[in-house]
Amino acid sequence: MSESGVPHWPGAADPANSADEAWLTAIAQAAAGDSQAPLELLVEYLTLLADAAISGRRPGEHELAIVRELGRRAAEQGIPAGRVVDLYLSAAWRMWRDLPDVVPYRDRDTVRASAQAVLRAVGEAIAVLVDSYQVATQQLIRQEEALRRELVDDLLRGDPDVSRMVERAEPFGLDLGRPHQVALAAPADGLTDGDTAAGMLERFILDRFGDREVLVATKEGLLVVLIPATAPSAAPRTVTKGVGELIHDALVRHRAGRAWRVSTGRAYPGSYGIARSYEEAREALTLAERLQFDTPVVDARDMLVYRVLVRDQAAIVDLIQAVLVPLTQARGGAEPLLKTLEAYFATGEVATEAARRLNVSVRTVTYRLTKIKQLTGHDPGDPAQRFALHIAVLGARLLEWPAHDLATGAAAHS
Template identity: 25%
Template structure:
């Protein structure tokens, strides 16, 4: 800032000498002009006067030293007022009121032999508004900082609540009530949990597939993405399944559960449902949509042991012989035991399918006309299909 004329310097020094009085007057003025400061004046009168005194003092000293005003106190004031819930519009008006108050106070002192010229008054006015602008800029920055901090805290708090629900850490009714209120979930549900492992390059994930009006809550981690989705009507569940079926990655959906307390169990079942999809398969599968496959996915180690026992002679074959047999059995089961339909999918003759099935029966000792033999082979073939 430009140096002040000697006459104005003398006036500013005089105002500094009256600083406590001026701070009292400004605090009263602010409480008269702004409702929020009236409340602050009532609850913390000394605090408001202290803030007025410090900021006025810094402004007057910046006048005298012809330098930029020290705005750190204003920044602290802005952050404190933002946390108190004082609107930024009220805070900015307060600094304009304070600037006008300081300017008019100096002009009142410019009487008698210290009468200022129009040029000097213009210089003083420009300096005052430059200081007001500096304070206003830093106040706006302080409010933005607090809003960012608050959003970051709110986000962390939401994630902590979601984790608490899904991990089963909450046990008391009031904990579930608080979580439902903050996350805006219906406390009694009903809900389903969706679980997926989106591709690393998929920015949308599950949440990008589902109607935002569903009031779903999402949690994404390095392992995968989880959604808690209210489904108060059967139509809600149908719409959700249709949306998730379009996913370019595998998605598991839990059974419908009532109440937030059952979400950990629902998540476990959603993970099992997702495991029912083999590598390369996409879309959504619900827990229990494929009962035998669900059992295989729910106990994968045990299923692999049984599969190795049932298919040991088949698995011992060279890959070129083994893979067509396994693939044929997978397609034959998928086509409900129809050799003709399986042949169409495999691009072979139906007799080729029949030959391969007889070969599998010979190798495994299982008869595909016997329900027990069919179930044992199906379990074993599904276990192999789901292996990475």
């Protein structure tokens, strides 16, 4: 009788013997078949169980180290944790079921002691297995996130090594030969570490469009969504229409009360097309913020005219100086009159609606419009003069005038 209370008879079953190896192999094959898990994941495990049943010996550190390595290997192979645990439990009960045929237990006490030893060995082995599996899974997730971030960074930057980009994109299911578009989402309160919005959004896009070629990542405080513009089937499916609205709605539902602004670039083929779509989406987001748009979703197509204004800043500065600078002579400065013009143009030149938006009386709006005409010589009600005023107001917002000096603002935004 061993110290643990489990008998160890001379000449009893020894897992090193060929007959016992065949017995353990048969158990392993049956357990692997039932659990649909690789047979090699049971290496050393059944031996330590048999030793525990026969001698009461607890698993050694070197044996548990092997089990720990098997847990890591199972995680790397992508085998579900439940399946691996099921494999170990299935092997354990099969071995215990067959044990009386191998070891001639004499009485109830020896059976009880053997059972305790086996259960303890099973518990220690599975604890080590699961812990190792979880650690390996976390490492794999971090590695995949790092690879994803690097891939997204290089795609958005337009890495010139196209063949290498195609190879790196393949594990993520991206076919860079197809047209893709980029959408950006900016939360009003900023993104923090561990934010769950990215994972939710990726699942939503996959469920909504049923397409594997979706990549969601974070970059510089933004959610970046890379999505194909057509389905992989022969019949193309355009997804550009409404993508921004769908993304915005999903984000708002994910956490009620959180404000988001979403911008979408146009779809282009190839890796360079992804970088181009990203630049469009980023510029649309920036312009919407500078123009103080109240709409939560902006499309690069709708921002083309504003991009023209930004890229010819010398001309827009001249226009502001010629048309709007006289507004600084008004009591209270130019800002109230600029806001009145913005509201007036945004509401289709309807003074009553502009007054409601500004939370002032209609009389105040009409007075300000008259003042604008007097100071600038441009009548907001005249179609020809209204156009110049509208473009000048947009340019002023882009250059953040009058809060910033025109020369300084032009240099800062060039």
